[in-house]
Amino acid sequence: MQHHSSPSQEGATLPRALLIAFHFPPQSESSGIQRTLSFSRHLAQFGWTPMVLSAHPMAYERKNASQLASLPPELIVRRPLALDAKRHLGWKGRYLQLTALPDRWISWWLFALPCALAMVRKHKPAVIWSTFPISTAHLIGLCLHRLTGLPWVADFRDPMLQSDFPSNRWQRKLFGWIERLAIRHCTHATFTTQGALESYRARFPQALHHKFVVIENGYDEQTFAQEPHACALPGQPGQTRPLTLVHSGVLYTEGRDPSAFFQALAMLRARGLVDAQRLRVILRAPGDLDYFTQLAQRCGVIDLVHIAPPVPYRQALHEMLEADGLLVFQGRPFNRQAPAKIYEYFRARKPVLGLLDLEGETAGMLRSAGFPDLVEMTDPEAIAPVLTRFLRAIADGTAHVASEALVAASSRTHRTRQLAELFTQSLP
Incomplete structure (x- = not known):
């Protein structure tokens, strides 16, 4: 399956960038598609013509074909075969570990590398970019760089190696090997948070630190512009629906x-401070719907909490815009990461309640942005008063929202400008 056409005459005069990304439409399971998609949509504004090497859609467990409409019509996309070791090479979910090292899509490398070389010969890109968390993407980028000598920007997003990931010994060894080679040979390595960058400074020699750059995630203004402006007015006379947190x-x-948040909700209801007529919490696409439904039942808050299935991306954005407040959960294992949704939360211009490890990257971002309602996510006794304060501020119209300066700086267009400048710096 391919989606491509000839580039415009204007685009043909611009240097080309070959973007290597496993997560790309019509894949629908990972929010990571938005990073590559936004770069492919906006790079031409900043002097670069993008083209994309992705995977055949059969590699994706969940697909949404409607996402293909968001690709620029002139964008060249190639989709070589990629087999999922679990689904295509296994039996009833069981598969040989060897077929899934460094990840379940290592077969993509076999088909993608000759395809990428053909793209280089035909379209003569000036720079290569590959993006993790599928480690095979960096393996393709590494091999292509070594074979062609083209400058290579390795987008790590989050650290490849973390304290508890990967847990498999052989996978961890291969991740470390790919990571070391990538850092040694890439022209630049990009990360989505300063904390991730600092972790690489701590682990790699100072002579390599000049390669490290932060390009954060962001929101796509074009997608938001297609949604009607929403501004909920909770606490106003005649309000008939409960205040809604998403x-x-x-x-x-x-x-x-x-769990601790659910326990805090139960505590507030026992005190008569919340009930189903006044408060509704929506957990949209949390993963295992049955597990979280049972958890809400055990905590006695199933009437307050709606465990909701996934919806298309634009519908999820619309739900954020209609909400009265937004929730973010980000505990200690993710202290060097910031969820991409944070930037969408900023753009939605809604109050945000942070259930976090207070020493983590996400807590620091929200604190710097002026959001006061941040609390340790594992402590229901601490959550209850902060949640009460948050709901009260929403109801009386004093809750903090992102500043216009922060909203402007958080756009993916701004991030693409940063990437384009990095591409230009990478040229010999």
Whole structure:
């Protein structure tokens, strides 16, 4: 499956950038598609013609074909075969570990490398860019760089090696090997947070530190512009619906566990401060719907909390715009990361309640942005008063929202300008 056409005459005069990304439309499971998609949509504004090497859609467990409409019509996209070791090479979910090292899509490398070389011969890109968290993407970028000598920007986003990831010994060894070679040979290495960058400074020699650059995630203004402006007015006379809080995205049993939040909700209801007529919490696409539904039932808050299935991206954005407040869960295992949704939360111009490890990157971002309602996510006794204060501020119209300066600086267009400047710096 391919989506491509000839570039415009104007675009043909610009230097080309070859973007290597596993997560790309029509894949719909990872928010990571938005980073590559936004770069492919906006790079031409800043002097670069992008083209994309991605994977055949059969590699994706979940797909949304409607996302293909968001690709620029002139964008060249190639999709070589990629097999998922679990689904295509296994039996009833069981598969040989060897077929999934360094990740389940290592077969992509076999088909992508000759495809990438053909793209280089035909279209003569001036720079290569590859993006993690699929480590095979960096393996393709590394091999292509070594074979062609083209400058290579390795986008790590978050650290490849973390304290508890990967947990498999052989996968961890291969991740470390790819990471070391990538840092040694790339022209620049980019990260989405300063904390991630600092972790690489701590682990790699000072002579390599000049390569490290932060290009944060962001929101796509074009997608928001297609949604009607929403501005909820909770607490006003005649209000008939409950005040609504939304968390959009995956939760986990560790690091993004809502258990303490549920317990705090139960405490507030026992005190008569909240009930289903006054408050509704939506956890949109948290992952295991049955698990989180049962958790809400055990905590006695199933009437307050709606565990909701995934919806298309634009529908999820619309839900954020309609909400009265937004929730973010980001605990200690993710202290060097900031969820991409934070920037969408800024653009939605809504109050944000941070359930966090207070020493983490996300807490620092929200604190710097002026959001006061940040609390340790594992402590229900601490959450209850902060949640009460948050709800009260929303109701009386005094809750903090992102400044216009922060909103402007958080756009993916701004991030693409940074990447284009980095590409230019990478040229010999």
